[in-house]
Amino acid sequence: MVKSNEVVKANEHFASQRVEGVVCVFAGATNGIGARTLERSVSLFQSATFYILGRSSARFERDQRPVLDSLKTPGCRIVFIETEVSLIAAVDAASSQIAAAESKVDYLFMSMGTGVPFGGAEYTSEGLEVCFALSYYSRARLLSNLLPLLRQAPNPRVLCVLNGGREKLIDETDLGLEKPGAWSVRGAIKHNTVLMSIALDRFAADEGNSHITFLHNFPGLVRTDNPRKKNPTGLLGLLLRFVNKFIVTFAQFLVGMSSKEAGERQAYHLTSNTYGPGSWRISLKGDVVPDNAALKHYREAGWMDKFWEFTVRTWDRALAQSSGGVSK
Numbered sequence: 001m002v003k004s005n006e007v008v009k010a011n012e013h014f015a016s017q018r019v020e021g022v023v024c025v026f027a028g029a030t031n032g033i034g035a036r037t038l039e040r041s042v043s044l045f046q047s048a049t050f051y052i053l054g055r056s057s058a059r060f061e062r063d064q065r066p067v068l069d070s071l072k073t074p075g076c077r078i079v080f081i082e083t084e085v086s087l088i089a090a091v092d093a094a095s096s097q098i099a100a101a102e103s104k105v106d107y108l109f110m111s112m113g114t115g116v117p118f119g120g121a122e123y124t125s126e127g128l129e130v131c132f133a134l135s136y137y138s139r140a141r142l143l144s145n146l147l148p149l150l151r152q153a154p155n156p157r158v159l160c161v162l163n164g165g166r167e168k169l170i171d172e173t174d175l176g177l178e179k180p181g182a183w184s185v186r187g188a189i190k191h192n193t194v195l196m197s198i199a200l201d202r203f204a205a206d207e208g209n210s211h212i213t214f215l216h217n218f219p220g221l222v223r224t225d226n227p228r229k230k231n232p233t234g235l236l237g238l239l240l241r242f243v244n245k246f247i248v249t250f251a252q253f254l255v256g257m258s259s260k261e262a263g264e265r266q267a268y269h270l271t272s273n274t275y276g277p278g279s280w281r282i283s284l285k286g287d288v289v290p291d292n293a294a295l296k297h298y299r300e301a302g303w304m305d306k307f308w309e310f311t312v313r314t315w316d317r318a319l320a321q322s323s324g325g326v327s328k
């Protein structure tokens, strides 16, 4: 376990090294853990560039005043790319914008997520289920797109905040839970967790990425405003929303970590030299989680490639739908 005061000390030490000129890409940092990580990370570097991929710069400016104040650090350059990161086409457009402006990316941080969709599965305009899109498909796409730029950085690092270390066996015959009645919140979490970890392992296994550090972190219960997301209609929906908000908020109050501490910890994961190149799963308290049986299973018998082929097929289908080629 890495204690909170050790995390703070390590971050202060990193900041004292006055690392200059890094390029960071943050997706899912307009709220919650991501926003606090962004706020803390800005002060760790000198003359850094931060790309923030988010839905609304106006809302970000309105709701995240302390983060904005931190972004005023002298020399720090902020580029807000207003985009809907659940869409593959939008991720591609944002990636192209970054690639046109930068020759390298040092840090990629991804923390986008959504509250529990009580009314059942919801779909993006590209036909992807929203939890899958935010937790996996768009993250893997952003990472894949930015890989050439990450390869150009001296010590590149990718940090994915989701559910690392909690991989379980999944339905191998229905990776996207697309069969009728197959989708559930628990199922979506399980599938996204495994798909993400295995994708990071696959990236790390590529010789061209041998100097990149890939981290998949489980942040634990963190006091964010995550349950705010859903706006179910009808009386039952409103009731479920109230119950969810009450239960989650109460649980977060009892055992949750503050979003400030979570941000401090994620900034540590981004910069600490505890982790070297390769693919690692990190627990809420900062320990490396050893491979479990599910991960070992999916590293064998060609699953890594099968998962990846499925991912690429899903992207293609989404892009075909976004350009009007296919209907759901």
Ligand SMILES: NC(=O)c1ccc[n+]([C@@H]2O[C@H](COP(=O)([O-])OP(=O)(O)OC[C@H]3O[C@@H](n4cnc5c(N)ncnc54)[C@H](OP(=O)(O)O)[C@@H]3O)[C@@H](O)[C@H]2O)c1
Pocket (backbone or CB within 6 Å): 027, 028, 029, 030, 031, 032, 033, 034, 054, 055, 056, 084, 085, 086, 111, 112, 113, 114, 115, 130, 134, 135, 161, 162, 163, 218, 219, 220, 221, 222, 223, 224, 225, 226, 227, 229
């Ligand atoms: N908080 C916890 O206790 C906890 C526990 C375990 C795992 N996690 C995981 O950690 C990650 C971060 O959680 P969090 O609590 O910080 O979440 P959060 O407060 O809800 O923030 C999530 C981020 O994702 C963005 N986002 C949400 N829906 C989106 C959509 N449809 N399209 C584009 N962007 C969208 C949000 O943007 P807006 O500002 O536009 O809303 C925000 O920047 C999530 O993947 C979550 O599943 C969290």
